[in-house]
Amino acid sequence: MAVLTKVKPTAETLFHIQWDWFRRNHVDTEVLLREQLCAECRQALDEGKLMGEVDWIDPDTGEVFRMDAVREAILSHCRWKPEYISATTPLITAVFRTLLANNNCPLSAHELAQRLTRWDPETILTVLSRGDVKWGITPTNGE
Amino acid sequence: MVYTIQNESFWQAWRPSEEDMDRLLEIFLEQGRPLTLDDMARALVERMVDELKIQRGGEADAVYDPTLLYEVGTRLRFPRLNNIVGEVVGVRTGDNPRYEHFSVLRVKFAGHPDVREFVADFHHLHALNFEPHAAPEELSAEAIYSAYRATIHERLEAALGASEEFVRFGDVWLPKALVVDINVGNRNIAEAMIDVMGKALPPEELLTEMEISDEVGRPILIFSVNHALAQDERFVNRGSEQRPLWYLRRLEEQ
Numbered sequence: 001m002a003v004l005t006k007v008k009p010t011a012e013t014l015f016h017i018q019w020d021w022f023r024r025n026h027v028d029t030e031v032l033l034r035e036q037l038c039a040e041c042r043q044a045l046d047e048g049k050l051m052g053e054v055d056w057i058d059p060d061t062g063e064v065f066r067m068d069a070v071r072e073a074i075l076s077h078c079r080w081k082p083e084y085i086s087a088t089t090p091l092i093t094a095v096f097r098t099l100l101a102n103n104n105c106p107l108s109a110h111e112l113a114q115r116l117t118r119w120d121p122e123t124i125l126t127v128l129s130r131g132d133v134k135w136g137i138t139p140t141n142g143e
Numbered sequence: 144m145v146y147t148i149q150n151e152s153f154w155q156a157w158r159p160s161e162e163d164m165d166r167l168l169e170i171f172l173e174q175g176r177p178l179t180l181d182d183m184a185r186a187l188v189e190r191m192v193d194e195l196k197i198q199r200g201g202e203a204d205a206v207y208d209p210t211l212l213y214e215v216g217t218r219l220r221f222p223r224l225n226n227i228v229g230e231v232v233g234v235r236t237g238d239n240p241r242y243e244h245f246s247v248l249r250v251k252f253a254g255h256p257d258v259r260e261f262v263a264d265f266h267h268l269h270a271l272n273f274e275p276h277a278a279p280e281e282l283s284a285e286a287i288y289s290a291y292r293a294t295i296h297e298r299l300e301a302a303l304g305a306s307e308e309f310v311r312f313g314d315v316w317l318p319k320a321l322v323v324d325i326n327v328g329n330r331n332i333a334e335a336m337i338d339v340m341g342k343a344l345p346p347e348e349l350l351t352e353m354e355i356s357d358e359v360g361r362p363i364l365i366f367s368v369n370h371a372l373a374q375d376e377r378f379v380n381r382g383s384e385q386r387p388l389w390y391l392r393r394l395e396e397q
């Protein structure tokens with residue numbers, strides 16, 4: 001019989017957003033995603049311009065994926081705004097937004113620190129792995 | 144994005160595998176002659192490249208460029224996706240108000256049930272992290288070979304030397320399985336010929352009197368004679384490894 005052990009995460013452990021976590025914790029992800037929109041896109045949303053699904057173009061490959069318009073706006077527009085992750089964005093929000101901008105492709109604390117230059121890998125790792133799961137951010141092997 | 148075998152790190156870590164040695168055997172069977180290290184290394188890289196092309200879905204008509212539109216039936220290679228090759232099976236209008244008119248290619252990859260989609264006729268280059276016009280280097284055996292020739296030679300020579308399945312004479316090699324047995328009777332004939340002529344003789348001449356079928360071809364026969372005589376203490380090579388001239392040790396000592 002296989003013994004399941006909880007491996008202590010390291011700076012190389014990959015983290016991602018586990019969307020299921022929000023459902024289990026009764027957090028409305030649609031509301032959460034809207035909160036990540038920039039002012040311009042929030043206005044577009046209010047005007048009914050961010051409706052339904054659209055084509056999202058993966059900038060690294062040119063591959064097209066169908067995606068809801070709010071998420072596509074974050075990936076193609078808001079993430080490039082300076083206020084998406086600013087000098088006052090709290091660490092967890094910054095990590096969440098970085099993963100979101102990465103289309104939830106897993107990143108390690110080490111990689112996150114390279115993108116979020118305000119914190120070192122150890123600090124990020126400590127915040128992500130100490131206590132309860134925050135914002136659904138879990139190690140990829142933790143499912 | 145380039146193929147793994149185009150990277151220096153691949154060749155730095157490369158040690159010929161069982162599979163590579165099997166490839167070499169096939170190369171010898173096809174060519175039917177002894178080969179130099181250079182012949183072998185070149186043919187091996189060519190074979191690896193051919194296999195990779197087949198594995199990636201075959202030859203492509205074009206390298207995918209998101210600014211262009213392709214017809215249904217076009218086979219595209221995707222340098223940003225490990226160079227996989229897929230066929231355009233459909234084209235639809237793009238659906239995103241953020242960009243003015245663009246198209247979406249529906250692409251089918253061999254062995255994958257799902258059709259994947261790629262942007263086409265797309266001119267918002269700021270939305271892409273790659274340079275669409277920069278055609279990536281084609282996968283060329285010749286280019287790989289000339290870039291990593293020294294390393295490939297070194298590793299191959301070490302593997303051949305350690306293998307019991309290959310034998311060498313001078314700068315050419317042959318799998319043991321293809322070497323023709325020059326039995327003691329034929330070696331005695333060679334000894335008698337040299338004795339009678341009183342001079343060193345090339346393998347081609349020695350072969351004229353030996354009783355051996357010619358069906359494997361002259362190059363393998365000549366290699367086999369050279370290899371056999373080199374192992375037989377009665378004989379000594381007075382020529383070079385490229386142009387051997389066989390003589391008798393006992394006549395030399397007189």
Ligand SMILES: [Zn+2]
Pocket residue numbers: 037038039040041042073074077078079
């Ligand atoms: Zn925005």
